[in-house]
Structure formats: structure tokens, C-alpha cells
Amino acid sequence: MKGKDLINIGIFSAIYFVVVIVFAMLGFIPVFMPLLAVLVPIGGGIPFMLFLTKVKKFGMILIMSIIMGIMMILTGMGFFTVIVSAVTGLCAELVYRSGQYKSAAKAVLTHGVFSMWLWGNYLPLFFMADKYWSTRKDFGQDYIDALTKLMPMWMCPVLLVTAFVCGIIGGLLGKALMKKHFVKAGIV
Amino acid sequence: MTELRDVSFSYAAAPEKGCIKHIDLTVPDGQFLLLTGGSGCGKSTVIRLLNGLVPHFFEGELSGDVLIDGRSVPKMELYETAALQGTVFQNPRAQFFTVDTTGELAFGCENQGIPENEILSRIGRTVERFRISDLMDRNIFCMSGGEKQKIACASVDTLQPPLILLDEPSANLDYAATMQLRGIIKLWKAEGRTIIAAEHRLFYLWDIADRTLLIRDGAIAEDWSRADMDAMTNEKLAEYGLRSIHDTDPVTIERSCSRGEVFTVKPHKKFSFPAEIPLHEITAVVGRNGVGKTTFLRHLCRSARRSRRIFMVMQDVDHQLFTDSVLEEVLISLPEENEERAREILRSLDLEDFADRHPMSLSGGQKQRVAIACAAASGRDILLFDEPTSGLDYEHMRQTADLLRQLREQGRTVLVVTHDSELIEACCTNIIRLES
Amino acid sequence: MIKLDPRTKLLLLLAEAVIVLGQLGGGNAEPFKTVFMALPFLLLLTVKKFRTAVIGAVLLGLGLAAGHIFTEGRGAIVLLMCSGILTRFVPSLMMGNYVMSSTGVSEFTAAMERMHVTPKITIPMAVMFRFFPTVKEECSAIGEAMKMRDIRLGGSKVMQMAEYRLVPVMTCSVKIGEELSAAALTRGLGSPVKRTNVCRIGFHAADIVMFLLCAAALGWIIWRSVT
Numbered sequence: 001m002k003g004k005d006l007i008n009i010g011i012f013s014a015i016y017f018v019v020v021i022v023f024a025m026l027g028f029i030p031v032f033m034p035l036l037a038v039l040v041p042i043g044g045g046i047p048f049m050l051f052l053t054k055v056k057k058f059g060m061i062l063i064m065s066i067i068m069g070i071m072m073i074l075t076g077m078g079f080f081t082v083i084v085s086a087v088t089g090l091c092a093e094l095v096y097r098s099g100q101y102k103s104a105a106k107a108v109l110t111h112g113v114f115s116m117w118l119w120g121n122y123l124p125l126f127f128m129a130d131k132y133w134s135t136r137k138d139f140g141q142d143y144i145d146a147l148t149k150l151m152p153m154w155m156c157p158v159l160l161v162t163a164f165v166c167g168i169i170g171g172l173l174g175k176a177l178m179k180k181h182f183v184k185a186g187i188v
Numbered sequence: 189m190t191e192l193r194d195v196s197f198s199y200a201a202a203p204e205k206g207c208i209k210h211i212d213l214t215v216p217d218g219q220f221l222l223l224t225g226g227s228g229c230g231k232s233t234v235i236r237l238l239n240g241l242v243p244h245f246f247e248g249e250l251s252g253d254v255l256i257d258g259r260s261v262p263k264m265e266l267y268e269t270a271a272l273q274g275t276v277f278q279n280p281r282a283q284f285f286t287v288d289t290t291g292e293l294a295f296g297c298e299n300q301g302i303p304e305n306e307i308l309s310r311i312g313r314t315v316e317r318f319r320i321s322d323l324m325d326r327n328i329f330c331m332s333g334g335e336k337q338k339i340a341c342a343s344v345d346t347l348q349p350p351l352i353l354l355d356e357p358s359a360n361l362d363y364a365a366t367m368q369l370r371g372i373i374k375l376w377k378a379e380g381r382t383i384i385a386a387e388h389r390l391f392y393l394w395d396i397a398d399r400t401l402l403i404r405d406g407a408i409a410e411d412w413s414r415a416d417m418d419a420m421t422n423e424k425l426a427e428y429g430l431r432s433i434h435d436t437d438p439v440t441i442e443r444s445c446s447r448g449e450v451f452t453v454k455p456h457k458k459f460s461f462p463a464e465i466p467l468h469e470i471t472a473v474v475g476r477n478g479v480g481k482t483t484f485l486r487h488l489c490r491s492a493r494r495s496r497r498i499f500m501v502m503q504d505v506d507h508q509l510f511t512d513s514v515l516e517e518v519l520i521s522l523p524e525e526n527e528e529r530a531r532e533i534l535r536s537l538d539l540e541d542f543a544d545r546h547p548m549s550l551s552g553g554q555k556q557r558v559a560i561a562c563a564a565a566s567g568r569d570i571l572l573f574d575e576p577t578s579g580l581d582y583e584h585m586r587q588t589a590d591l592l593r594q595l596r597e598q599g600r601t602v603l604v605v606t607h608d609s610e611l612i613e614a615c616c617t618n619i620i621r622l623e624s
Numbered sequence: 625m626i627k628l629d630p631r632t633k634l635l636l637l638l639a640e641a642v643i644v645l646g647q648l649g650g651g652n653a654e655p656f657k658t659v660f661m662a663l664p665f666l667l668l669l670t671v672k673k674f675r676t677a678v679i680g681a682v683l684l685g686l687g688l689a690a691g692h693i694f695t696e697g698r699g700a701i702v703l704l705m706c707s708g709i710l711t712r713f714v715p716s717l718m719m720g721n722y723v724m725s726s727t728g729v730s731e732f733t734a735a736m737e738r739m740h741v742t743p744k745i746t747i748p749m750a751v752m753f754r755f756f757p758t759v760k761e762e763c764s765a766i767g768e769a770m771k772m773r774d775i776r777l778g779g780s781k782v783m784q785m786a787e788y789r790l791v792p793v794m795t796c797s798v799k800i801g802e803e804l805s806a807a808a809l810t811r812g813l814g815s816p817v818k819r820t821n822v823c824r825i826g827f828h829a830a831d832i833v834m835f836l837l838c839a840a841a842l843g844w845i846i847w848r849s850v851t
Contacts, residue, residue: 003266003814004245004805006744010751011801015794017752018759033709047794059744067749073634076664076720077713078641124645124712180512181791185548186201187798239810270812282803285754285813291730294822299812304822311822329757343811489772500772506796507762508769510788521773548795562773 001057009060012051013067019043020068034155037122037162041115045170048114049178052107053188058093061110065089065117077121084120088113108171115167119160126156190215190238190351190382195252197233197242208233209406210252217350220373220383222393225403226429227553227581231386234403235355237261238384240269256351271300273351274344278359278579280336284328289339292328296347310346318342318372332477334365341372352376354385358392359579362477362607363437366392388581390425391435402428431582431610438474438609443619445469451570451601454491461487462620465570470592470602472612475622481605484622485572488603492570499563503574505555509547514539514558517547521565530565537561537591553584560591564598571595573604577611589614626670630735632831633723639838640664640719643845645712652848656841661711664718671726680718687711729753730823737821747813755801762796 023043024036055061066089069082092114099106182188191214198207208230215221223231236242237254244266254261256272274296277283286292293314297307315321320338328336337357344352354373358366370392376383377396385393390400400417402410410428412420422432450464459480465471465488475481485500492498502508511517518530534540537557542550547558556576563571573592577585585608592602592615606612612619628636642648643660661684668677687710690703727735729750736746770788 001744003747003809006747006814007751007805007808008801010748011755011798011805013748014752014755014759015797018756018763019790046790050794050798063744063748066745067752070745070749073637073641074720074723076637076640076645076716076718076723078645078716079638124641125709177787177791181546181548182795184512184546185795186546187548187795241806241810245806245809266809267812267815267817270810270815273810275807275810277803277807279803281758282800283807285751285804285808285811287729287754287757291728291823296811298820298822299815299817301815301817301820304820307820307822329761347811486768496774502765502769504765504796506799507765507792508773510770510792566773 001059005054005057005060006063008051008054009063009067012047012054013064015047016044016051016064017068017071019047033122034159034162037118037159038166040118041111041163041166042170042173044115045111045167045172045174046177047174048111049107049171049174050182050188052096052110053178055096056101058097061093061096061114062086062089065092065114068117069120072121078124080123081117081120084123085117088116104175108168108175111171111174112164112167115163115170116160118163122156122159126153189217189255189257190384191253191255192234192237193253193255195237195250195254197237197248197250199233199246199248201246201248203248206230206233207248207406208237211406211408213401213408215382215384217382218380219399220377220393220397221385222390222397222400223384223386223403224388224390224400224430225409225581226583227551229403230406231403232355233406235275235353235384235386238351239273239275239353240264240266267299270296271347272349273353274347274349275353275355276337276340276344276357278356280333280340280360283340284336284343287328289323289326289328289331292339293343293346296343300347307346310348314342314345317375318345332365333360334362334368334477337361337365337369338372341369345376349381351382351384354383354387356387356579357385358387358389360575363435363439363609364476370396388431388579389435390431391433394420394433402430426582429582431585436609438472438607438612439476439621441472441474441609441612441619443472443612443616445618451492451497453488456483456487459483459487461622465601465603465620466618467570467601468596468599469618470596470604470616471618471620472616473603473605473620473622474607474612477607479622481622482574485574485603485605488570488572497568498570498572499566499568500572500574501556501559501563501576503578505552505559506548508559508562509555512546513544514547514550514561515543517558518561518565521562523567533561533565537564553580553587556588557591560595564595569599570601570603573602573606575606575608576604577606577608582610585611586614626667626830627828628726628834629825629827629831630727630731631739631825632827632834633727634735635838636663636667636834637716637719637723639841640716643841645716647712648845653841653845656844659837660841661715664715664722667722667726668718671722673721673725676718676721680714680721683710684714687714728823730821731825734821734823734825737819738825743819751804751808755797755804758800758804759793759797762800763793766792766796 020040023039065085066082069085072081073079092110095113096106096110178188192211195211196209206228223234225231233242236246240261243250243262250262261269284292285295293311294307297310315324320342323335323339328339358369361369373383374396387393394417398414400412401408422434425432445466449467451467453461453463453465461484473481473484489498489500509517511520515530518533519525522529534543537560539557539561547555576588589611595602640660643653643657665677665681687707690707732753733746733750
């Protein structure tokens with residue numbers, strides 16, 4: 001991977017991250033946190049699809065995914081996300097590579113897989129220590145309170161699937177805009 | 189010694205634009221070579237061949253060889269070429285890598301792994317020679333274009349490269365900043381560096397360069413020695429399609445018009461701006477950088493927003509083009525969408541062939557015409573232009589002057605913020621001077 | 625004026641994530657949990673980000689209050705969920721805000737290099753941070769252009785509004801990105817040589833205090849849970 005590729009990763013990470021923040025703002029009211037898994041993948045598809053046109057080597061998508069995870073640490077969203085994003089990033093790499101870095105359909109699928117990194121942000125709500133520690137003493141009211149405090153457990157896999165599906169939608173949206181604008185404008 | 193041996197290149201992305209055909213060139217050490225020619229002639233491509241961006245960054249078909257001190261540039265990696273040359277680019281905004289000035293000066297040296305103490309002493313020496321100690325430890329985003337370009341030159345200087353390349357470095361600078369750039373280039377020349385500069389604006393370099401090449405259609409059309417350059421006049425240059433070599437500071441130009449109808453400007457809280465704009469004239473707005481010219485235009489826009497009489501064509505036209513076709517761009521500017529009317533406007537500006545092209549795929553001059561088409565479509569009678577001719581060659585500057593005159597003939601009022609004295613001479617009927 | 629080394633800030637972020645966001649130790653974590661909930665606000669004040677600190681404090685206050693309003697039925701679940709999310713995320717986000725706003729690009733790069741993070745991650749991140757203000761500038765310039773051209777809002781035009789807003793930002797950003805890339809590469813970025821860095825970072829008294837705080841919190845939680 002050369003200097004030019006590393007710089008491209010940086011530039012598109014910046015654009016992608018700004019889109020993430022903007023769409024995340026829309027969903028930040030606590031009751032709407034699940035909406036993050038809907039809005040961000042849809043909005044993120046636009047810069048990501050453009051980024052994929054510059055990806056011709058293994059590793060670029062993975063690095064971007066890890067960087068998003070690190071950004072989550074740096075912004076205080078917890079450190080589970082980076083572990084999740086490393087895994088989803090690697091899977092996304094394999095998907096895109098299987099299309100020889102050229103297939104448009106695989107590109108959309110890649111974004112679907114890539115978008116699952118967002119799911120990592122929800123993990124602290126479901127799996128963190130207080131479930132174990134506070135329910136150690138009694139069951140009954142405490143247990144119910146603890147359970148209702150977090151989102152119901154069945155939401156957990158639902159959010160993962162939502163991120164993937166909306167990632168596909170975002171990828172299709174990005175592909176449409178690419179054709180309409182970026183290809184005609186000559187920046188692809 | 190720097191050489192181009194039978195070099196031909198065409199860009200993969202746009203094979204007809206900016207290509208080079210069989211150029212042979214030898215530049216002895218210590219020579220200051222000026223490259224000039226119309227837009228798209230290939231002079232920037234020559235610079236890119238020398239710093240390795242062609243073919244490593246801009247892909248395309250290359251034949252022939254480019255040598256710096258006997259080493260082949262296309263065969264080296266970009267970071268190896270970085271040790272042999274330093275390039276100053278046109279756009280001050282997009283050149284700096286860090287956010288603070290000291291970090292920027294250190295950047296090139298850090299990349300080469302030079303020890304920190306050595307870097308700091310080099311920075312000290314550069315700051316002293318360039319006299320920029322007042323610019324140290326500042327946020328680059330908060331500096332003027334001229335200051336940014338000085339930092340760009342300084343950050344090239346810390347690496348002490350024997351070859352210095354400049355790609356239209358003065359395009360976005362005003363007269364005063366351009367003179368300061370000239371001072372830096374003179375310093376480099378006195379230190380014996382080899383300098384190769386691609387430029388439209390010749391006046392600030394003409395008397396210090398050793399040699400000038402006129403590039404046309406990718407080949408060397410003229411090779412002027414120092415003696416040839418001394419004998420050159422503005423008239424002959426105009427025949428070659430080049431900008432004049434005797435430029436005047438725009439602030440010193442005199443122009444005035446008779447008092448007719450005026451547009452009153454609301455007073456501004458901080459700055460003391462002129463209270464009236466004469467209607468049906470082409471007024472140039474001049475003043476030093478930082479005095480508030482763009483703020484003035486914005487203020488005008490804001491004060492007339494409700495009356496909807498003002499349309500501004502921004503300096504960076506890219507910020508104003510939103511749609512995916514030139515026709516659509518004009519359509520959304522019309523008070524009522526009417527395809528007939530839109531096509532008529534395109535025709536009047538010679539843009540009919542581009543109706544279905546994406547605005548961003550056009551050249552700088554063409555994009556500007558599209559912005560003017562949108563201005564014409566909007567039906568507004570006061571049009572503001574922010575530096576419409578920065579970086580334009582002689583031909584396009586004259587075209588712009590013609591367009592402005594055309595707009596005036598249609599009864600509109602034109603206000604142009606500019607530091608281009610040739611444009612002012614060509615079409616402006618009035619001048620407003622802004623002072624801090 | 626407390627100035628912390630970037631690595632200390634990273635440690636604080638991790639501590640915040642584990643203790644407040646992750647609720648490590650549950651009830652056993654007191655009184656350190658309260659300390660870490662308040663710490664980000666104090667740090668924000670040291671960098672004069674008063675408005676952010678106040679907004680965060682208000683949100684946190686709402687979160688804490690919501691957890692104590694005890695009603696039955698549907699309302700309670702929503703309130704408890706809000707309370708849970710706010711009390712977990714707000715302090716962490718505040719800490720994140722502090723870290724991002726008090727660390728410069730050069731400092732960040734120096735810290736990453738000291739921690740032996742591969743340039744494959746450091747360079748893209750440095751470029752990213754450098755590029756944020758540019759994207760912001762482009763966004764506002766385009767917004768201004770839209771206002772001036774009177775691009776109309778309304779019904780069917782909402783999708784187009786988003787398109788007109790987003791697409792030029794991306795096109796302009798990518799173009800500037802290319803120029804930036806070209807300029808950086810001609811100055812040797814990406815060389816296999818180990819980069820040096822003139823930015824001076826290092827641990828001082830304030831850093832040691834923070835380290836001790838984190839160590840104490842961890843020790844306390846472990847001790848309380850095993851006894």
C-alpha cells in the first residue's frame with residue numbers, strides 16, 4: 001500500500017465520519033438511538049461507494065473500519081466498537097476482493113457488511129458488567145429493573161441486521177448518485 | 189542538471205487535455221526557467237514530470253525520460269524524488285498538511301527522518317532568511333492567502349532542495365503578496381538553486397528569469413533567452429496570447445464615472461463600507477488582501493436578500509454548481525422553470541453544446557460561464573463577481589471582460605472584486621477602493 | 625492550565641469507557657464512579673469549553689433525575705431507558721469532546737508514533753484530522769451559495785435538497801483531497817524511512833495524578849468485588 005492510498009483512506013474517513021456525525025445527530029435523542037443503525041448506514045453509503053472506486057488493494061477498507069472504531073474510542077463511545085469494526089472490516093475486505101475490486105453488486109454488499117461496525121456502539125447497552133454484578137444479589141424487582149433499563153435483549157440482533165440492511169440501501173443510494181454525478185463529473 | 193529527453197505524455201483521464209509531445213529540454217544548474225503558455229498547453233504537465241506526480245499520481249502514457257542529476261524520475265518512487273526537489277502549488281488552501289505553521293515547516297524534513305534538532309535549526313534558518321517570525325506558531329486556517337503561500341515556500345525551503353518547482357504560485361495572490369513571493373524567489377535564485385516556474389502572470393518574474401519557454405499544444409513553440417526577453421514588449425506578448433509584463437498595482441488605477449442612479453448599501457457594524465454603488469456600470473472593487481473585499485460582497489448580498497436584486501458569482505465556482513447538467517443548473521435559477529428560456533440563455537453564452545454535460549466536468553473558464561448563465565437566468569440586475577480571473581490566461585481574461593461588458597449592455601450592474609489590473613483596464617468603468 | 629499527554633488522555637477515555645459506560649463493578653465502583661462521571665466536566669473547564677460542559681451537565685442531570693421518577697407502566701420503561709443511556713453516554717462523550725478538542729494533529733501523531741502504532745493507521749488518521757476543518761469550510765461555503773441562489777425548500781424537493789447539499793460537498797472535498805494528496809506526496813509522505821517528529825510530548829505531574837487515579841479506581845473495584 002502506497003502513500004497515495006493511505007492519504008485516500010484519510011480523506012474518505014474524514015468525509016465518512018462527518019456524514020456519520022451529521023446523521024447521528026439526527027438520531028441522538030436517547031429514545032431514538034436505534035435510529036442510528038438506520039440513518040448512518042444510509043447516509044454513509046454515499047461517500048463509501050465513492051471510496052470503493054479508489055480501493056484496489058487489500059487492507060484499505062480494514063484500516064478505515066479500524067479508524068472508525070478508534071474514533072469511537074476517542075469520542076467516548078466505548079471501546080467495544082473497535083473490536084467489532086476490525087471483524088466487520090475484515091469481512092468487508094473479503095467481500096470486495098471476491099469481486100476483483102470491480103463488481104458493482106459486490107460493492108453494495110461490501111457496504112452492507114461494513115456498516116455493521118455501528119452495532120458495536122450498542123453493545124455497552126446490552127452486555128456490560130452491571131447486568132452481571134447487580135443481578136448477582138437478587139432476582140425479582142432488581143432483575144426486572146435492570147432488564148428494562150437496557151433495551152430488551154431481542155433488539156440486539158435486530159440492530160445488527162438493521163445496520164446491514166440499511167447499509168445495502170445506502171450502498172444502492174451511493175451507487176445511484178455515483179452514476180448521476182461523480183462519474184459524469186469525472187472524479188471517479 | 190535537469191533534463192527532459194524526448195518526453196511525450198497524455199493523461200489517462202483526459203487524453204486530449206494538457207498533454208506533452210516530444211519535448212527535449214536541458215536546464216543547467218542554477219538557471220531560472222519560466223514556462224508559459226495558454227491554459228491546457230502542458231506547462232503544468234512539465235512541472236509534474238519533474239516532481240514525479242506524472243506518472244505516479246496522474247496516470248497515463250509516458251514515453252521518453254526525465255532526469256534530475258542523471259537519475260530517472262519516472263523510475264523513482266515519489267518519496268525519493270521528494271528529496272531532490274520542492275514544489276509550490278497554486279492553491280494555498282490545499283497544500284498544507286498540518287494545521288500549525290511550525291509543524292508545516294517541519295513536515296518535509298520529518299518525512300525524510302531528519303533528526304529533530306537538525307529540523308529545528310533548519311526552521312530557524314528559514315524563518316530568519318524569509319523574515320516570517322511573525323507567522324510562527326499560528327493556525328494556518330486563519331491566515332491570508334499570501335501568508336499561506338509564504339509558509340508553503342518556507343516549508344519547501346527547509347528541505348534545502350537543489351531544484352525548486354512552482355506551479356502558478358501567484359494565481360490566488362494579490363499584488364502585494366505577489367511581490368513578496370517575488371522576493372522569496374529572488375532569494376532562492378541568489379542562493380544558486382535551479383528554479384522552474386509555470387506561470388500566466390509574467391510581470392513579477394520577467395526581469396529575474398534567465399530563460400522563458402512558450403509552450404503551445406504540448407510542444408516548445410518559443411525559447412527566449414535573456415536578451416530576447418529584454419526586447420519583448422506588451423504588444424508582442426499579446427500577439428502570443430500572453431499576459432503583460434508591466435503590471436500595475438490595481439490600487440493605483442484611476443477610473444470614475446458620472447453620477448447616475450445608485451444602489452444604497454446598508455451600513456455595516458464593523459467595517460466602513462461605501463454607501464452607494466453606481467448602477468449600470470462595471471465597478472472594480474480593489475484593496476489589499478484582508479481589507480474586507482469578500483466581506484463587502486457578502487454584506488451586499490445580505491442587505492439585498494429580500495429585494496432579490498443581487499446575484500454573486502463566488503471565487504470558487506465549484507461551490508455554486510449543484511446539479512448534474514448545465515441545463516438543469518440554469519433551469520433551477522430561473523424564477524419559473526422554462527426550458528426554452530434556459531436554452532436561449534445557454535446559446536447567448538456559447539454553452540449550448542454543453543447543455544447535457546455535468547457542470548463539474550467542465551474547465552474553469554467554462555464553469556464560470558455556467559455561473560454567469562445562472563446569474564443571467566436569475567433575472568437579477570446587480571451581479572457581483574469575486575476574483576473571476578484568478579489563474580486565467582490572457583485569452584480567457586479577455587473573454588471574461590467581454591462577458592462583463594455584455595452584461596452591462598443588457599442594463600445590469602456589475603461589481604468585480606479583483607486584483608487583476610489587466611481586467612480592470614479592459615472593461616471597468618468605475619473603481620471603489622477599500623481601505624482598512 | 626492542565627496540559628495532559630495524549631497518552632494519558634487515551635487512558636482516561638478507556639477508564640471512562642470501562643467505569644461509566646461499561647458500569648464495571650456496578651455498585652462496588654462507588655465512589656470512583658461518581659468521580660469519573662464528574663471528571664470530564666472539570667477537564668472541559670480547563671480548556672474553557674464552558675458551553676459544552678453546561679450542556680453536558682444538564683443532560684446528565686436529566687438522566688439522573690429520570691432514573692428516580694418512579695411510575696408504573698410504559699412510561700417507566702422509556703424513562704429508565706433514557707436514564708440508562710444518558711448516565712452512561714454523556715460523561716464518556718464529554719471526555720471524548722475534551723480529548724478531541726485539546727489535542728493537536730502533531731501531538732496526536734507524536735503520541736501514536738511513541739506507542740509504536742503502525743504508520744498505516746497513523747497517516748490516514750492524521751490526514752483525516754487535517755481534513756475535518758476543510759470539509760466544514762466546504763459545507764458552509766456551499767450552504768451560503770445555496771442561500772444566495774434561493775434554492776427552494778419544500779415537499780418533493782426535500783430529497784433534492786439533500787442531494788444539492790451533500791453532493792457538492794463531496795465533489796469539492798474529493799478535489800481538494802487530491803490536491804492535498806499530490807502536495808503531501810511531493811514532500812515525501814509515505815517514505816519507508818522512520819518519521820521523526822518535532823512535537824514535544826511527555827509525562828508531567830498532572831499525568832501522574834491521572835495515572836494514580838485510574839490505578840486507584842481499578843484497585844478499589846477489584847478489591848471490593850472479591851471481598
